[in-house]
Amino acid sequence: EAGVAQSPRYKIIEKRQSVAFWCNPISGHATLYWYQQILGQGPKLLIQFQNNGVVDDSQLPKDRFSAERLKGVDSTLKIQPAKLEDSAVYLCASSLDPLAGSPDTQYFGPGTRLTVL
């Protein structure tokens, strides 16, 4: 079974530039998550999708971050414009369907390491 795919693996940009990250979840997984992991910290949830709908985006800085999952499969996370404090690893995860009644395991991709100069 293929895992969660993410690209690119690394990205270096100047502040105020824009950047986009792509994620393809495990086939059949209804739920997709984007996390931000700053060095030395645990992941912080940015947004959770159930199929193509947003379940929770309460911690997404909506003035600069946006995410979409138009067809309920792959997803894109965008930052525009980037700030220095956005330097982090951006992780994508997927799970079957937590709303089915039990907490399904989240499976993580390798992440995208973003450096903002």
Add this chain to the structure above:
Amino acid sequence: AQSVTQLDSHVSVSEGTPVLLRCNYSSSYSPSLFWYVQHPNKGLQLLLKYTSAATLVKGINGFEAEFKKSETSFHLTKPSAHMSDAAEYFCVVSLMDSNYQLIWGAGTKLIIKP
């Protein structure tokens, strides 16, 4: 409010000796608990999970964890450390009342001395 506390930011053990990574949680409900491992420059990998079945949970690579409700703890152990165990370990609580979102501990860095 639900929270997770990993009691040690760093743990250093010699190869071949036991490993103990401590985790305490706070939850209004009977929680689901996970341990994830993150090797340098790699993604997060599930080690084990507790979902109200047996209180002693066995995971991959010889790790296990025991759920103790009276102590609100879910400590991770391994009888004999291997060099390949050097990584960051995260204790995680799943919130049943919030779409099963994960609450993450701050992580414990495990250092293995030869």
